[in-house]
Amino acid sequence: MIALGQQHLTEIRAHGERDYPYECCGLLIGRFARDGTKLVLETYPISNAREEAAKRNRFLIRPEELLRGERYAREKKLEVIGFYHSHPDHQAVPSQYDLEHAWPTYSYIIVSVSNSRAEDLWSWEMQPDRSRFNKEEIEEFVGADL
C-alpha cells in the first residue's frame, strides 16, 4: 500500500497535464513504514527536456538524475520510494517494457492523460518473481493528518 497526500496526487496530475502530449515523470520521496506501507511526503518532478532521446530509449529518468534525487532525499532523512510518469492518450497500465525495466518494492504510479486532462491514476508494484505488476492500493490522506 502507498499513502499520498491529496496535494501530491494533485501535483502528479497537474504535471501530467502540463507536459501533455509528452510524458512527464518524477520521483516519489518519503519513507518505508515498518508494516511495508510506503508514505509519500514529497513529489520531485524531473524535467523532461530531452524528449527526442527519451522517445528512442524510453528511459525517462537517467541514473544521474535519480542519484541527485536520492541525495536530496537523504539530506531530509528520507528515501526514494517510487516513481510516477504519465501515459498520454493511453491507459494507466504498465507495459511489458515497463515490466522488464523495473524493480520490486518501488511504487510505479501511472496517470493517464487524454486531451490535456488527467484521468485514471493507478499505482503498480512488481511481483518479486518479476512475472507481473500488481495494482497497489492508494490511500489518500489530508496533509495535516500526519
Add this chain to the structure above:
Amino acid sequence: MTIMISIPSALRQFAGGQSQIQVEARTAGEALEQLTATHIELRRHLFSDQNALRNFVNVYVNDEDIRHAAGADTQLKDGDTIMIVPSIAGGAAAEQEVVEELPMLSREEIARYSRHLIMPEVGMHGQRKLKAASVLMIGTGGLGAPTGMYLAAAGVGRLGIVDFDVVEASNLQRQIIHGTRDVGRRKTDSARDRLRDINPHIEIETHETRLTSENALRLFENYNIIVDGTDNFPTRYLVNDACVLTGKPNVYGSIFRFEGQASVFWPSAKNASGACYRCLYPEPPPPGLVPSCAEGGVLGVLPGIVGAIQANETIKIILGAEDILVNRLLLFDAWQMKFRELKLRKDPRCPVCGENPTIKELIDYEEFCGLRAEPQARESRLEEITATELKRRIDRGDDIQIIDVREPHEYEIARIPGTKLIPLSQIVNRLNEIDPSRETICHCKGGVRSAKAIDALNRAGFPGRLINLKGGITAWSNDVDPTVPTY
C-alpha cells in the same frame, strides 16, 4: 580488495535487509558475482535470463559509470564503493497491454512451441501473447493458404477465415492448404480441417460469406489483425477502408505472375503514422487494365513466399516487434529473384486516413472500381453465343470461323478443334487474316479477352459479324467436350 556495495532501498529485502554489503573482488564484474552468489534472490533483478546486466541497471564505482570505464572488467582498489542505480523506464505500451490476463500454456503447448520459447524475442511471454491474439484472414487462396498454416502452427490463439468459394482443381497448384480430395468442398471447410490438423490447440472460426460493405466492420471488430489475401480491387479497397475505420492493422500481400508485394497498412500504429492502401493507390486502375491471376497466371511458389512474409509480419505485430513493414512496400520478383523496398508516406489528404477524411463509412466498392455500369453497356453491344449452341452450329456445318485470342502457351494446354490462334495483343494488326464475309466466333479462356478483341476489331473498322463465345473454352469444356482440359 575489500569493496563496499550500497544496496538500493528497493532491493534490500533481497539482501537480508542490509543497506551495505562488503565483498572481496578485483573487478566490478567479480564484485557483482560475489554479491549475487551470497544473495541469490538479488540476481534476477540485476541480471537478465541471458546472464547480462539488465540494461536499466547502472553500476557506479566511486561515482563513475562502469559502462564508461571497462564495464565488468573495471579494476577496483581497496576501499572502493559500488553503487547500483536503476534508470526508470516510461512510455505507454507500444504493444497491447499484456500485463494481466495472458492465457497460460499447457504442457503440450510448451513442448510444441519449444523452438519459439527458447528465443528471448518470443519466449514464454511472447508465446502467450500469440495465444491471446486473434487474426482474421480474408481468403484462403494462394496467400491465405501459407499465411493460415504458419499462423496456426505458430499458435495464434484464434484464427478467422472468410471465403465463399469452392476448391477447384486449378487451385491446387498453389493453394497448399487444400488437397486433391478437397476438390468440390467449401474452401472454409477444407481450410478449417487442415488448420485443425496442424494445431488442435487453437480456435478456428469460419465465415462462409463474401466480404461486403455490410458485414466487414462487424467481422473486423472481433479480431486484432486483418490479413488481406484477396485477388481483386474492390475487396482490397474494402479491406483497407474497414481496417482504417476499425483501427486494425492490415497485413497486405498481392501477387501476379512472378511478382509480389507486401506491406503493413496501419494508420493508427503506435509510434509511427502509417500509410494506408489508399495513400499508395488513391484510385483503382481502370477495369480490365490489370489482369487477375486467373487471366495472367501466377507462379505457384510466389504466393507461398508472399504469404509467408504476411504471416511473419503478423507474428511480429503480435509480439510487439519494432521493424515491421509499416510505411514500407516490399516488392519481390521471383523470376529475377530480387527484393526491393519502397518507402511509403502517409498522405495527409488521403480520403480515408488523412486529416480531413471524406470516407467515414464503407461505400460501394464495385462501383468505386468501375465494375457496376460497364458490363451492362458492353452486353448491349456484344453478340454472344453459348458453347452448346456453337457446337450445334459446327455440327450443322454452318460457315463460321473461330478465332482464339489467347496466348500460344494457353493454346498448347487446351484448344477447341478447328480454331485459328491470334493473340489479343496482335488482333488489330492481323485483322486481314480474318475473313469478313464469314461469321466470326471469338473465344478466350473465360470470355473477357475475346470481348475486348471484338471491341478492338469493331473500333478498327472490321466490317464482318463478330460473336463472343460466352464463358470461353472453360464453358466449352464444361458443357460440350470434357476431354478438353480446364486450367
